[in-house]
Amino acid sequence: MSTRTSLLVGLALLVLLALVPVDLSDIGVPYPGLRRYGTYILTLWLVTAIAAMGVNLIVGYAGQETLAQAAFVGIGAYLTAIVTKAGMPFGVAFAASGLLTFAIGIALGFPALRVQKHYLAFVTLAFSVLCWLVFRNEEWITGGVMGIRDIERPSFLGWPLRNHVRFYWFVLGIASIMTFVLWWIVRSPWGRAFTALRENPLRAESLGIDVRLYTLLAFALGCAYGGMAGSLYAPLVEFIDPSPFALGPSLLFMLMVVIGGSGTFLGPFVGAGIAVLLPEWLRAWETWYLLIYAVLVMVMMAFFPGGMVGLATRLLTRKARL
């Protein structure tokens, strides 16, 4: 797709997504919109997709493994909750979440990337558990297992976002800006370097690409996406406790990106959609949901390692060839 068509398709998708929760029957379209819970799930999907985009940058473009994305979401969420409770504006909290998680990403990635390929996975694994311990034990600041409640939704340019549809639009706006930024990065020479790196690190290095610097920046940027997603998560749920930021959810972030299609641009959105919607659909099955999900992942890895997007592309191109 050329730059112009992909931008146009993106814009059309954005308008469509903005209209999904709205009741359109007043203007003659028989569509009732979404109820409160539906809008909440849709917003949660966007927030999850932002964090998943970060994982995709790390896994799909820089070829590393991260097992701490939920911890970074947690850092952003706690920071935002604490900062806004102290009376500071949401914008400050959002920026601080992004900057802090970026800095932590650099600090973690720098030593880990000096060593073997998989050491980043182990360092992030350790970091993930450490963060969870801090969230749970430091009651004076995080509220421990009781968490922090009544986190206020912010207002945007004097426009209060208490209403769930308005908050959804706000998150949609931020998500689309962040998607655009990532799309631009991936297409820039910087992003091309990532792809070169993933395809053939040795050749990339011989072409003068500083592999370690690029990988480090990709990792830190991916972490920052997690932090900023967390900053939106706190006012969305209005309550945070340590459990969604534990090691298990971090692993699920990895799985959702690969299920969606790692290294593809749409992959994180598809993966986040499956991860957020599947438990809703399988609600009747309750505890079986994770079991089914795990089997699905294993089958996909064995037969379609390209994920959902890879599978769709393969089917579409085959059809085109016929």
Next chain:
Amino acid sequence: MTDFLQLLISGLATGAIYALAAIGFTLLWQTSQTINFAQGEFVMVPAFLALIAMRWFGVPFVPSLLLAILGSMLLLGVAFRYVIVGPLIRRGVLPLVISTIALSILLKESVKDFYSAEAQTFPTLLPDTLITVAGVSVSLAQLGVLAVALVTIVLLQWFLAGTRTGRQMQATAQNPTVARILGVPVERMILYTFLINAALAAMASLLVSPIYLAKFSNGETLGLIAFVAAIVGGFNQVRGAIAGGLLIGVLDNLAAAYVSTAYRQAIPLILLVLVILFRPQGLLGRKEERAV
């Protein structure tokens, strides 16, 4: 001082169990580049196999332990090798990593849904009687755990270094291509590695469950400790995994007594970060040349 000695001995006992899990993890990595993120669950499952044999089928205690080891070798050794690792090994490391993460969820949820979400008591071979030597009292069960684990490790080391098959396995781990040229049946050696890993995990499981109870979520901590032990000791050395396991067992016990129970879990993780910062090849590891 006697307190310290007591803690040291019980730390060595749990550390020896961690070492068993860490050795298996290292062996798998060496021979088949498989980073097994389900290693913790591999240590959790065999105890439940024994419980199923005892409670559902009424098998006596000792035979059900043997059944658990056998079942673990079939399920977590042979089936893991051919159903999960086999089809994925050529696709690179990432799909395999993802698949073992999914496997860890699958094993955990299966035990929770099909057996129980509650922690289960697990019988022990040796009674919990205390024996006191020079003011230091140690439980017989702890000494037993230490002895069984150490004997297993010594047997394994003898097998790897002293038998023809063991040396062929080491050759496979170091360089599969050259090993194949020299006539080593590489595929069979890889299968042996998976069997040994499953057996070691089962031993660890049967030794650790009487102490910490058998619970579906045990694998999270155990797996983490196995990774940390393997990396701290040196990823490419079996003796590294042994040293790492023992070190973490002791540190863990001392931390619980002298630091704080809330941050007890953090001690091995901080150790991991320090090792990666200052001695990335691990305490006993040798530097690896960069593979081109």
